Amino acid sequence: MSEIFSLAFMQRAMIVGILLGAVSGFLGVFVVQRKISFLGSGLSHAAFGGVALGIFLGIEPMFLAIPFTLLIAFLMVFLKKKADISADTSIGILFSVAMAIGIIFLALNENYSADAYSYLFGSILNVSVFDLAIVAALSLIIAIVGKIYWGRWAYSTFDAELARTSKLPVETDEYILTLLISLLIVVSIKVVGMLLLGAYLVIPAATARIVSRTFFQMTLLSVLLGIVSSIGGLILSYFVDLPSGAVIILLQAILLIALLITKEIK
Amino acid sequence: MPDFAIKTSNLTVEIGNNIILDNINVEINKGDFVAIVGPNGSGKTTFLKALLNIIKPTAGEIKIFGKNLDEIEAGDIGYVPQIKTIDRSFPANAIELVLSGVRNRWLGVKSREDKKLALQMLTLVGAADYAKKQISELSGGQLQRVYLARCFASNPKLLVLDEPATGVDLVCEATINEIIEEYNKERGVTVLMVTHDWTAAYHHTNKVMLLNKQLIYFGNTGEAFTELNLMKTFSHLGHKHKVTFGLKSYE
Ligand SMILES: Nc1ncnc2c1ncn2[C@@H]1O[C@H](COP(=O)(O)OP(=O)(O)OP(=O)(O)O)[C@@H](O)[C@H]1O
Ligand SMILES: [Mg+2]
Numbered sequence: 177m178s179e180i181f182s183l184a185f186m187q188r189a190m191i192v193g194i195l196l197g198a199v200s201g202f203l204g205v206f207v208v209q210r211k212i213s214f215l216g217s218g219l220s221h222a223a224f225g226g227v228a229l230g231i232f233l234g235i236e237p238m239f240l241a242i243p244f245t246l247l248i249a250f251l252m253v254f255l256k257k258k259a260d261i262s263a264d265t266s267i268g269i270l271f272s273v274a275m276a277i278g279i280i281f282l283a284l285n286e287n288y289s290a291d292a293y294s295y296l297f298g299s300i301l302n303v304s305v306f307d308l309a310i311v312a313a314l315s316l317i318i319a320i321v322g323k324i325y326w327g328r329w330a331y332s333t334f335d336a337e338l339a340r341t342s343k344l345p346v347e348t349d350e351y352i353l354t355l356l357i358s359l360l361i362v363v364s365i366k367v368v369g370m371l372l373l374g375a376y377l378v379i380p381a382a383t384a385r386i387v388s389r390t391f392f393q394m395t396l397l398s399v400l401l402g403i404v405s406s407i408g409g410l411i412l413s414y415f416v417d418l419p420s421g422a423v424i425i426l427l428q429a430i431l432l433i434a435l436l437i438t439k440e441i442k
Numbered sequence: 443m444p445d446f447a448i449k450t451s452n453l454t455v456e457i458g459n460n461i462i463l464d465n466i467n468v469e470i471n472k473g474d475f476v477a478i479v480g481p482n483g484s485g486k487t488t489f490l491k492a493l494l495n496i497i498k499p500t501a502g503e504i505k506i507f508g509k510n511l512d513e514i515e516a517g518d519i520g521y522v523p524q525i526k527t528i529d530r531s532f533p534a535n536a537i538e539l540v541l542s543g544v545r546n547r548w549l550g551v552k553s554r555e556d557k558k559l560a561l562q563m564l565t566l567v568g569a570a571d572y573a574k575k576q577i578s579e580l581s582g583g584q585l586q587r588v589y590l591a592r593c594f595a596s597n598p599k600l601l602v603l604d605e606p607a608t609g610v611d612l613v614c615e616a617t618i619n620e621i622i623e624e625y626n627k628e629r630g631v632t633v634l635m636v637t638h639d640w641t642a643a644y645h646h647t648n649k650v651m652l653l654n655k656q657l658i659y660f661g662n663t664g665e666a667f668t669e670l671n672l673m674k675t676f677s678h679l680g681h682k683h684k685v686t687f688g689l690k691s692y693e
Contacts, residue, residue: 342542393533
């Protein structure tokens, strides 16, 4: 067991797992409570399109995935505001197009299918020093911004109109939240994998809500669950040699079910 | 010039291509207790939301205490929304909901003073018993009281209340109306209250605004509920049967 902590790539994976678990647990409470979990799934499709383009062009995938995902995220918020277009439909189409682009670029370049595999399903073996640096930087940003904005986001999550009567710039705040969620999704894609990112962002928060009596409690617990499941999932996936994303999600689901049952019994 | 609590000039609100409020001109004095009465869909809530700067008017001007809406301090206006649905999945208790109106953000950790203030306000509206209860466990009437406590907490100069006593039992309704009237009388706070209860309006308020897209009547409560005014306000609904407009007498 102890040997895995001395492996350099495992140490990197562990730090990345802890950071991503914490920040996705934190932002996840807003995703769950605002009922925008489609955002997570959708944006991970968008991010994948960017990653595939990067692989195809031989550029560091993050460099393309970040602007690509942000562009799509803001298009989405914009479309949501335009009530006369059916937001659901246009967003659905947008994400599928991004995904289709990704698939085509990957198909054009078969040498990199192993890489593509790690972006689809997540792989702890592929966390580079560069990935670690990006995740650390983003986590720091989310921690700082999150500390300032938690009370405002929470308020407008509960009731945007009330928040507006308290003179909060609800729209701007929402853009900032969306921006951070989009960035988180892009940097998580390698560890968790595109297919499971949506769940990664919502399960800890949904689990935390079952037992929390205040939104603050829910936030703390969600962060904790995010960290625990990421560490546990990474270690497990190393031993059973399975994709890390899948193992993390299964672990989170088990925690969710266990809590549901415990609450039922009480 | 007398300084009004609220003055609207040619206030018009359109949503899509529908005119919701048509050229509303009212001057509400400081200390007035105004009932806003009108049929469903007549623009009452829209009028309040325009005052609260939640909905932008298509045309016209609103001044509150002589100021433009974006110059009003948060907390100067206390608002009780027309509660149909709140997000009951949001984990929170009554104390937190009350404090949101004072601190203008959601509180994670609450100080001793915060809790004391919230409890004081909840006591004022007879809701102290469920201070620590989850909002998801509150009944409609209990929730109305918590919202009222929330709106008192910031020590507002103007109360904007959208059917604060709807959905509560009769005794509770009378209590809520009395609490509001007392608040209005003792502190000279201006109150705007949407209500479907003409009797309550008649007994508690000094001004009435009859609204049906256009302003049908604005003036003293005593002269408001004439048959003609009420016909003008409500008759478009096409009631075939004769509606008798009158006031139930109060105990
Ligand atoms: N967001 C909106 N989009 C489109 N139409 C709206 C919107 N909000 C209100 N309306 C329309 O504006 C009109 C006035 O609505 P409002 O809620 O102000 O009525 P109200 O007098 O408060 O009614 P009630 O007594 O039922 O509360 C209605 O015809 C309604 O359909
Ligand atoms: Mg209304």
